[in-house]
Amino acid sequence: MKQNVNNSSKGYKIPVEGSLGLLAYGDKGLRAWRKVRDEKSKKDKKK
Amino acid sequence: MAKSTRRKIEERQEKVKKKVLLIGWDAADWEIINPLLEEGKMPALQRLINRGVKGNLSTLNPPYSPMLWTSVATGKTADKHGVLGFIEIDTDQQVVRPVTVTQRKSRALWNIFHSQGLKSNLVGWWPSHPAEPINGVVVSDLFPKPIAKFSEPWPLAPESIHPESMRDELSDLRIHPQELTGAHILPFIPKAAEIKEEDQKSLQVLAKIVTHNSSLHAASTYLMENTDWDFTGVYYDLIDHFCHAYMKFHPPKLPRVPKDKYEIFKEAVRGAYMYQDMMLERSLELAGEDTLVIVMSDHGYVSDNNRMLEQLDMHASPALEHREFGMIVMAGPGIKKGETIYGASLLDIAPTLLHYIDLPIGEDMDGRVLQDAFVQMRETKTIPSWQNVEGDFGEFKRELKGDAFSEQAAMEQLIELGYIDRPNVNMEKAINETKRDLRFNLARVYYGKQEYDKCEEILRELILEDGKIATYLIDLINICLIKENFVDARKFLELLREKDKSKASKTQLIEAKILLGEGNVSKARGILNEMATRKSMTGVIAMELGKIFINLEEYEKAADQFKKAVAFKPDNARYQHALAKAYLKLNAPDKAIEHALNSVELVRYFPDAHYTVGQALEMLGDLESAQNAYNTAKLLQPKLKRAKMAVENLEAKKVSGYKPFKVDSEFPEIIVVSGLPRSGTSMMMQMVSAGGLNPLTDNVRKEDESNPKGYFEYEKTKGLHKDNSWLHEAEGKVIKVVAPLLKHLPANFRYKVIFMTRDLDEVLASQDKMLGRAGSKPQVGVRESFEKELIKLDQRMEQEPGFDVVKIVYKDVIEKPEDAAKVIAEFLGEELDIEAMTSQVEAKLYRNRVMKF
Helix, strand or coil: CCCCCCCCCCCCCCCCCCCHHHHHCCHHHHHHHHHHHHHHHHHHHHC | CCHHHHHHHHHHHHCCCCEEEEEEECCCCHHHHHHHHHCCCCHHHHHHHHCEEEEEEECCCCCCHHHHHHHHHHCCCHHHHCCCCCEEEECCCCEEEECCHHHCCCCCHHHHHHHCCCCEEEECCCCCCCCCCCCEEEECCCCCCCCCCCCCCCCCCCCCEECHHHHHHHHCCCCCHHHCCHHHHCCCCCCHHHCCHHHHHHHHHHHHHHHHHHHHHHHHHHHHHHCCCCEEEEEECHHHHHHHHHHHHCCCCCCCCCHHHHHHHCCHHHHHHHHHHHHHHHHHHHHCCCEEEEEECCCEECCCCCCCCCCCCCCCHHHHHEECEEEEEEECCCECCCEEEEEEEHHHHHHHHHHHCCCCEECCCCCCCCHHHECCCCCCCEECCHHHCCCCCCCCCCCCCCCHHHHHHHHHHHHHHCCCCCCCCCHHHHHHHHHHHHHHHHHHHHHHCCCHHHHHHHHHHHHHCCCCHHHHHHHHHHHHHHCCCHHHHHHHHHHHHHHCCCCHHHHHHHHHHHHHHHCCHHHHHHHHHHHHCCCCCCHHHHHHHHHHHHHCCCHHHHHHHHHHHHHHCCCCHHHHHHHHHHHHHCCCHHHHHHHHHHHHHHCCCCHHHHHHHHHHHHHCCCHHHHHHHHHHHHHHCCCCHHHHHHHHHHHHHHHHCCCCCCCCCCCCEEEEEEECCCCCHHHHHHHHHHCCCCECCCCCCCCCCCCCCCCCCCHHHHHCCCCCCCHHHHCCCEEECCHHHHHHCCCCCEEEEEEEECCHHHHHHHHHHHCCCCCCCCCCCHHHHHHHHHHHHHHHHHHCCCEEEEEEEHHHHHHCHHHHHHHHHHHHCCCCCHHHHHHCCCHHHCCCCCCCC
């Protein structure tokens, strides 16, 4: 298992499918992932 | 907020702020953590260890998490704090539901902090529902539990958040299991795609556990970032629940585990630990290095060959997999670095944190401050009890309005884990069963605290109510055996056999113990010998057999049984230690030390094993190392009196070069005159009394022809094997204790023993005469039995550090009484009246002399 949260979050691309690292980062990681996921979902619906 | 509380807040703000982060990892165990640390797979915990202290944390009986975590929060055992199991009865609704805070009758840390104006965040503690109205935020254990269908409204369980104003901010931090993707599952189960249809449920279980814990973690990080706090407590059940689901697949593979399933699930448990470490990293980052951090578990988890593959059909059987030692790591301001602490219990967490915050600990708390963890020891402030302190403690005092939906979800999880049986559909029956289970748990708390009378009272009541009678009976029989009530033990054994025919081997062991208690040694031995030959014998039974052989002082046989136990389970520290002790009894210190060292390597917190290491080293002549071992035993268990005495002896030995007559001791001393009956003990009592010592005697037994000058006995001595509570009456005095009872002298005194020896033929002749059998044939085997008894006695006294013995030959006293008196005076280090002592000896009393040619 790789810890894939970059604490500085600079240059870290949040994957749409999320990661354990993001969940481990707590509220911020969770919300950041959901944002990316939901935006992607919206885009997909528009297509 | 009350004015007094506001004032306390202001007062505290003037002081330097001390912050505490308490993280609970249910079931975390060093046996899994250590290899992961070595592989660098738990870097956050490793960094915390590097800047703090670590150690084992002993658990309590029974090891049920809601009881244990409440003990962590209160510093008290469950009989005092009131949380007695996984479920409770809602008397209003007449239903059973998961245990809530309303059962807790003792104030928790956060209640105490509230009363002092400190702010706490509490997340997921088990139990913490309904959220208590404390100064700070509580996210109860029901917060993530009621799971609605995905994409449907998902309301929070009522009263799961305090204050209510935080509900909106926190509710979206719950993660639904169906939100998880392969990216979340595959790190735990890389071959998830290969899972067969029938095992798909295990993926749902995994998703639930991960989202439950991730939700609580998200709430805790949010609160740590966005609130001002003095204390944050977060509880995770991730590791425990992963272990219950996947430990059977953890490497090495067990023979009965199918290979395909093993390959799929083998990384799950390690994965849980690594994910827990990732969450720890974020928590530590938010806490900062000026916060005192404790990461701890309530118990360990069996991960060796004794893992259970199926749950047994008994009360809370998953808890059978809980190991008695959890873990603790503690780091922060004022904490030592890179050291190990010993002897910590989960009861010590609350007192230690109160002490750190400069608050007094309640004298009614069962734990102690872990002073060894601090760089500087400070005196512990105490108050009689926090329960008696007036004021606002932020407690939940209203009636709890049950919420069927959330409660059902939590109940289902407990049933899935096997912690509770599905409640009877007949609610009246379900309530009665729950009542009995809770009372049984209370009985087991008393058993663990060695409060056997209270335990027995409950068990006897439970038996009358029937229910799971066989379970109650086993504990009740054990109590009867402890209390040497063999009549009732037998009665209950018969009842157990009638109720549960499946426990054949268990009842045979009990039968043997009862027979021994009844004095039927030969029949007991017959059963034991038969059992000892069985191939199916487990380590547990071999261990029990060994202990019985030790009691019978048949050390060879005992060692054979302990060897079998060790062969069955070499990594069991208790088995290794038992074998070491048997070897000591067999005068084989070289073998003893090997096994004693094995046991302390397996469990460092094992004071008795360190003591055994010391004994073996002392027998081998390495006094310096022996003293170190005794000191370790003392450090780990300050109540271990034998270790203290052994150190005192070695200190004195360094000065005098031999076993000293006068040890500088903290223990009170009793002078004992002993020997076989009719070996001159009464005469010796008479001598030392005349010499100036104060005899403890009640003159109940009057002088007679056999002892014309009296027996100098004390009635209570005859019952020494049952009750030694009176022995303090003998402090500073001299008391007569016949040889067979010497082994019952407790280790909280030092004994100067004047041991009378006399030709055994003369002893037997004198005994026969006294019993009216003069001139008859000697009893078959009596002489041999006395000889053996004396050899064992010699050995026993030699290995007891509190015993200092001088042997006085009866014949020498008769022939040279003055010399004997002088030897005794020197041995006792007392100024005795030698002339008076000498004058007590009358050669004409030397009867039953045996002429030898």
